Amino acid sequence: MLTRRYLEQKLKMHHLRAVEAIILHRSLLKGAAALGITQPALTKTLQELEDILQQRLFDRLPRGVRPTEAGDLFAQFSRRLLAEIRRLDEELDRLSGPEGGTVAIGTLPVAATGVLPGALTRLKQQHPQLRVRLEQGRTEDLLPKLASGEIDLIVGRLYEPSIPDGFLREPLWEEPISVLARLDHPVFRLPEITMAALRPYDLVLPTVTQRVGQEIEVFLERLALAPTSSLRSSSYGFIREMLHGTDMLSIMPRLMMAGDLLRGTLKVVPLPEKAPPRPAGIILPPNRVLPAPAHAFLAALRAHVAEIGERGLTSITTSNSSAAESDRTRSRRRR
Template sequence: MRRYLQQRLKFRHLRVIDAIATHDSILQAARALGLSQPALTKSLQEIEEIVGARLFDRHARGVDPTPFGLTVAAAARRLLAEIGRLEDELDALEGGDGGPVVVGALPVAAAGVLPGALARLKIARPDIEVRVIQGRTEELISQLSRRELDLIIGRLYTLDAPDGLVRTPFYSEPISVVARADHPIFARQDATAAVLADYSLVLPTVSQRVGQEIDVLLAEMKVAPHQPLRSSSVAMIREILYATDGVAVIPHMMLAGDLLRGALRLLPLPATGRPRPAGLIRRGDTALLSNAQAFVDAARGYVGEIESRLATPSD
């Protein structure tokens, strides 16, 4: 059966298939692409009509790709990667610097590392434009593979299988206990893990990977938080720390600016956890162009400043 894919299959179709295969969900794929769910469903129906086969089976938790879906999704990713590679090559021919730098930022890095890194870059290279896209690991990895991002900065999680990307650790995101600088807990002589039970704890949401890691750490410290406040918003966590006697258990890099300014302090408790390396993720088939490398240099410099000025309870 001739499908005439060259004439009928469009670039937008490739992005739809890649997004659905990445998220295993029509709804999540629609959000990632900035489309309504009905619009994405209509696009999928168009693609299935062109291909002549069902590509995804729906179920209560999302969708699963059929054998046809797996084949089409793999081809879509290859084609999107080739288009991204062409864009890189054209950028290199045009000037060699790569133009705007598109950075994917995981949550802790977005809140704690990016502001200082961008301030440093603005001083050193005011001519460089940076675009920041915040997201979760699986979303950003997909965008990096499609060459929609130049690099990702943030936590380096253990891989289930090789993905062809290069991961370069250059800092860590240790979990620490943080409170406002004038918090009464700093005047106590019994600053052990047990004193945390005397204060309201502020924690990341359990749906975040870091929230799950923190719950494991608290259990190891034998701390059972009573009705903690949980939030995925760094701004809310920060305001709660300033407005109340709440104490946060979070990666302190998330509040690096406040700690450097002395508005917040680290509490020296035995909050040891598993190593939490962080750094750079990039594609392995091309080197970073000069503008992207300048951003990386600025990020390394700012992280070095944080680590040299902050006395951490543990790394």
């Protein structure tokens, strides 16, 4: 006969935070450091929680820990509970003032340095009291947080899911891989820009994510560009300085340098070879109403993207009622 666990009486917030930290870092030592406590204290909390649940939550490995089936299950529930508590905190802020509240945004790295700064600048001008919480990462890391309610939406490149996942994907703009150079670069004085004219110049290339890196390499092969030397960096600031201060060229998602393109200090090098399409936009949860702060952010994002399009820096995708349908719906239609 099973005995009642009385979880509603025994579970405490520090139990939830402990499992979240251990799951995230896959280590008691690193999890304890993230929580600002000692490893023995975290071990004691975990033992206490396992006694309450009457389940082992983690298997100890030679290096780190691995969640059991019960550990994964508890982590899913604790993630949702912590997200709801954060949401409650943010909603109470909203009630304290008409312009209050928080929007939680997940962003891919290219969008974080590209369209997001301009959109957030516009948002803060229109809603100065609204707070923004950013989570940067890969799509596969951000989707579980979107599902649990930790974030309101995801902004960035829209990669096609390997299987329908039910999330709503709405394309808003294109961010093609492009060649960028400073405004007064010698290539812009040529009567005709050819691939041969670009080959003498060294490249400074971003190392943002493996996916973006692969797309850049494929585009380099299509252009038959094999520079004598090139630099690679994950630093947005370093790449900007090299582009502005030297004759180096860069190949990257065009709107990664949206601010400099809008200011006119960098320019897209026109090429005879058209880049493959790279749709970008937003990912939304399918069955959750967006809070007012998220709607305010979306309005600012759409306005900023529209300005970029009007300047001729990217193609804008026109949204309609069917644009944001779920992948599951589209999958049914293809059958």
